[in-house]
Amino acid sequence: xxxxxxxxxxxxxxxxxxxxxxxxxxxxxxxxxxxxxxxxxxxxxxxxxxxxxxxxxxxxxxxxxxxxxxxxxxxxxxxxxxxxxxxxxxxxxxxxxxxxxxxxxxxxxxxxxxxxxxxxxxxxxxxxxxxxxxxxxxxxxxxxxxxxxxxxxxxxxxxxxxxxxxxxxxxxxxxxxxxxxxxxxxxxxxxxxxxxxxxxxxxxxxxxxxxxxxxxxxxxxxxxxxxxxxxxxxxxxxxxxxxxxxxxxxxxxxxxxxxxxxxxxxxxxxxxxxxxxxxxxxxxxxxxxxxxxxxxxxxxxxxxxxxxxxxxxxxxxxxxxxxxxxxxxxxxxxxxxxxxxxxxxxxxxxxxxxxxxxxxxxxxxxxxxxxxxxxxxxxxxxxxxxxxxxxxxxxxxxxxxxxxxxxxxxxxxxxxxxxxxxxxxxxxxxxxxxxxxxx
Amino acid sequence: xxxxxxxxxxxxxxxxxxxxxxxxxxxxxxxxxxxxxxxxxxxxxxxxxxxxxxxxxxxxxxxxxxxxxxxxxxxxxxxxxxxxxxxxxxxxxxxxxxxxxxxxxxxxxxxxxxxxxxxxxxxxxxxxxxxxxxxxxxxxxxxxxxxxxxxxxxxxxxxxxx
Numbered sequence: 112x113x114x115x116x117x118x119x120x121x122x123x124x125x126x127x128x129x130x131x132x133x134x135x136x137x138x139x140x141x142x143x144x145x146x147x148x149x150x151x152x153x154x155x156x157x158x159x160x161x162x163x164x165x166x167x168x169x170x171x172x173x174x175x176x177x178x179x180x181x182x183x184x185x186x187x188x189x190x191x192x193x194x195x196x197x198x199x200x201x202x203x204x205x206x207x208x209x210x211x212x213x214x215x216x217x218x219x220x221x222x223x224x225x226x227x228x229x230x231x232x233x234x235x236x237x238x239x240x241x242x243x244x245x246x247x248x249x250x251x252x253x254x255x256x257x258x259x260x261x262x263x264x265x266x267x268x269x270x271x272x273x274x275x276x277x278x279x280x281x282x283x284x285x286x287x288x289x290x291x292x293x294x295x296x297x298x299x300x301x302x303x304x305x306x307x308x309x310x311x312x313x314x315x316x317x318x319x320x321x322x323x324x325x326x327x328x329x330x331x332x333x334x335x336x337x338x339x340x341x342x343x344x345x346x347x348x349x350x351x352x353x354x355x356x357x358x359x360x361x362x363x364x365x366x367x368x369x370x371x372x373x374x375x376x377x378x379x380x381x382x383x384x385x386x387x388x389x390x391x392x393x394x395x396x397x398x399x400x401x402x403x404x405x406x407x408x409x410x411x412x413x414x415x416x417x418x419x420x421x422x423x424x425x426x427x428x429x430x431x432x433x434x435x436x437x438x439x440x441x442x443x444x445x446x447x448x449x450x451x452x453x454x455x456x457x458x459x460x461x462x463x464x465x466x467x468x469x470x471x472x473x474x475x476x477x478x479x480x481x482x483x484x485x486x487x488x489x490x491x492x493x494x495x496x497x498x499x500x501x502x503x504x505x506x507x508x509x510x511x512x513x514x515x516x517x518x519x520x521x522x523x524x525x526x527x528x529x530x531x532x533x534x535x536x537x538x539x540x541x542x543x544x545x546x547x548x549x550x
Numbered sequence: 551x552x553x554x555x556x557x558x559x560x561x562x563x564x565x566x567x568x569x570x571x572x573x574x575x576x577x578x579x580x581x582x583x584x585x586x587x588x589x590x591x592x593x594x595x596x597x598x599x600x601x602x603x604x605x606x607x608x609x610x611x612x613x614x615x616x617x618x619x620x621x622x623x624x625x626x627x628x629x630x631x632x633x634x635x636x637x638x639x640x641x642x643x644x645x646x647x648x649x650x651x652x653x654x655x656x657x658x659x660x661x662x663x664x665x666x667x668x669x670x671x672x673x674x675x676x677x678x679x680x681x682x683x684x685x686x687x688x689x690x691x692x693x694x695x696x697x698x699x700x701x702x703x704x705x706x707x708x709x710x711x712x
Contacts, residue, residue: 304594304605307704333624338617354614450704455605463603470605475614479705480592480607482621488707489629 115141119544126540129512129533130505133498136313142446144543149427150175151269152542153378154279156429156440157181159454160189160263161300167211167227171204173442177269178202179256184227185214191267192229193254196220203253216253229253262291263299264429273545274378283380286423290433292415295399295406296459299436303455303470308479308488310451314427314443315535316491317451321422321430321439322383322531324368325510327361330490334482335361350394357472360389361483365527371421373526379426379538381531385523388421390434396464406460426535436469439477447495453477508532555648556655556684562643564689565657565680569638572711577619580711581612585683585690588612592696592712607701607708618711629709634667636710646679654692655682663712672706675699 113134115121122144125132134141155174162170163183170181171194178194180203194202196218203216203225215232216225224232230249234240240247258267259276264287266276277284291299310317320326327335338358342351360367372385384390403412419434431438436456443449455469476483498506511528520534571580584590591601592608601609610618621627639662647656657680665672681693696712 303603304598306594306605306607307702309704309706311706329626330628333621333627334617337621337624341613341616341620352613358617453605467602470603471609473605474607474609478605478607480708482618485629485707485709486627 116144117547119547119549122543122547123540126536127505128514128517129509130507131536133504133506135536135539136315136495136506137446137498139446142313142443146175146443148545148547149539149542150443152273152545153427153538154259154266154268154274154276154425155427156425156438157191157258157265157267159299159301159456160260160265161298162208163189165210167214168209169204169211170208171202171206174256174267174269175443179267180204180216180253181265182211182227186228189258189260189265190228191256191258191265193256195253196223197231197251197253198223198234225253229255262287270546279378280380280425281376281378283376283382283423283425286382286420286431286433289415289418289420290431290436290456292407293403293433293436293461294458295402295461297406298459299456300459301454302457302466303473306453306473306478308451308453308477308484310449310488310491311447312449312488312491312495313446314441314449316494317439317441317449318424318427318430319532319535320487320491321424322373322381322526323529324371324373324383324526325365326487326490327368327389328364330486331361331483334486335359353394353468353471354475356393357475358483360392363389369525369527371526372523373528373531374523375530375534376521377534377538378541379535380424381534382420382423383526383531384419384421384434385526388419388434390421390432391419393435393468396468397462399461399465402460402462424531424535426538432472435472436465437473437477451477508536555650556689558645561645561655561657561682561689564682565643565659565678566640568680568691568694569640569661573635573637575635577622577711581615581619583689583691584612584615585685585692586612588691589693590615590711591693592698592701594701596697596701607698607705608696608711629707632668634665634709636663636665636712638663638712643680653683656680657682661712665708665710667709670706672708674708674712676701676712678712 113121125135158170158181163181166183166185168183180192180194182190184190196203201218201220203218214227222235226232230252234247237247256267256269258265335358342355371388373383374385375381423431428441438454440452441449453473455473457466508529524530590608590610594605594607598604622630641660643657643659646658659678661678663674676696676698679695682689683692
């Protein structure tokens with residue numbers, strides 16, 4: 112068994128130009144290194160600022176192995192703090208969402224209190240620390256992580272030093288732009304609840320699948336294909352129900368999925384649906400288009416709505432569907448266990464029907480009760496179980512491979528190309544080994 | 551005037567039979583219990599007001615129920631290649647409400663539900679509310695609403711019907 116920790120050469124050797132070693136999905140010790148390296152060096156999605164609308168509001172989650180708090184501080188800025196008391200490491204808050212009483216975090220164990228910016232405010236019987244070498248001034252507070260609030264989406268980089276936010280994501284941020292621009296009021300609000308779907312597979316099965324255009328017509332034949340067949344057989348007279356509009360494109364043919372196109376960026380990001388997508392032919396919703404034209408003018412409104420990107424992967428933690436205002440967040444729990452959260456958004460200034468469309472989609476496709484989700488997870492789990500066995504150690508990512516990719520992968524490709532996955536693994540090797548001493 | 555109201559025990563028998571149809575996988579017969587505008591709803595949060603502007607775990611009209619049932623028969627329903635089975639354990643259904651004007655009865659039934667697929671098993675619990683209506687002398691379900699006690703938990707695949 113290879114020991115990967117502190118061995119950048121061994122880690123890099125797991126990723127070849129057109130294949131990847133199975134240890135990347137099944138080795139538990141390598142998963143620990145991922146949490147210490149990739150999940151600290153990369154920019155990871157924390158939450159949306161609308162989850163903490165008022166000063167003192169907080170949202171708690173896990174970034175890699177670090178419990179963190181997203182909080183609206185007294186200066187109205189949204190900050191990302193370590194959810195870990197400076198005394199014994201107790202998690203300060205355990206509720207997912209909440210409001211700080213008196214604008215303070217209070218440790219449930221010994222009552223240390225912190226201000227909303229993480230600085231230490233009080234320690235009971237403070238004099239007990241006199242002359243002990245522990246500084247009870249506000250400097251001994253909660254660690255604040257580097258964070259960027261990009262149009263409401265808050266990302267953090269746990270490593271204090273590293274790649275900048277804009278350098279990391281580049282022009283892939285245009286997918287977030289399009290999602291926000293779709294709001295006549297120019298902003299999004301988290302709405303409709305969060306689906307939490309436990310996946311017994313490695314997080315990469317999920318992330319890779321989001322730009323995999325070769326699986327829908329196979330894996331989803333039984334669900335989307337059945338919906339399509341039933342609706343046709345009913346020889347309906349009225350308008351097509353929203354659920355049929357949402358199911359049916361999953362069983363479009365290979366040509367459709369190839370031609371929708373995929374755009375690949377550096378650092379593992381990509382999106383499918385450059386030209387059109389499974390979301391392009393949804394019926395227009397009531398007065399929404401008019402409110403967009405009122406807000407932006409006809410030309411700009413049309414250009415915003417003409418973008419109907421499929422899935423954008425913000426490697427490694429976030430995937431978004433701008434066209435329907437839904438996101439999915441991967442929270443890795445173990446090498447073979449991942450929590451997938453599906454969040455939906457209300458477009459400020461848009462009618463409720465749009466929120467209903469996104470909550471319907473989330474339920475039909477991404478819920479633990481979804482017949483589409485069942486077959487996806489079945490395949491991810493089948494990979495996890497298959498890879499545990501012996502046999503070829505190298506997972507095949509050859510489809511449409513071209514040698515120039517190793518030096519410059521960014522570009523637009525046919526969407527059945529496996530280039531987004533190759534790009535993800537390039538980024539994986541890069542951020543896994545960043546800062547490791549060579550030799 | 552004779553009292554035409556249905557007895558609580560008759561309504562309870564219906565609720566027991568409905569669960570048994572699911573446990574025995576008589577899905578077509580189960581589907582036939584719903585009115586044409588019938589709804590099968592499992593909210594995602596406690597006290598959720600509706601299934602439109604809030605995501606639900608299930609919010610199925612008859613078309614969506616039909617998709618689910620037909621899919622299970624599909625030879626390429628891969629997640630059911632190894633089939634799932636389920637068992638409801640019901641507390642005695644109680645008559646919660648009678649609405650003489652619409653002829654509707656609401657039954658409240660706390661339950662536990664076990665779903666298995668070979669070596670995996672998932673235990674869920676909650677309260678089911680059946681909104682029943684008598685049509686041509688036959689009881690039908692206008693809405694079955696399932697309030698899961700662990701609706702906010704990270705859930706594994708739930709592949710059958712509660």
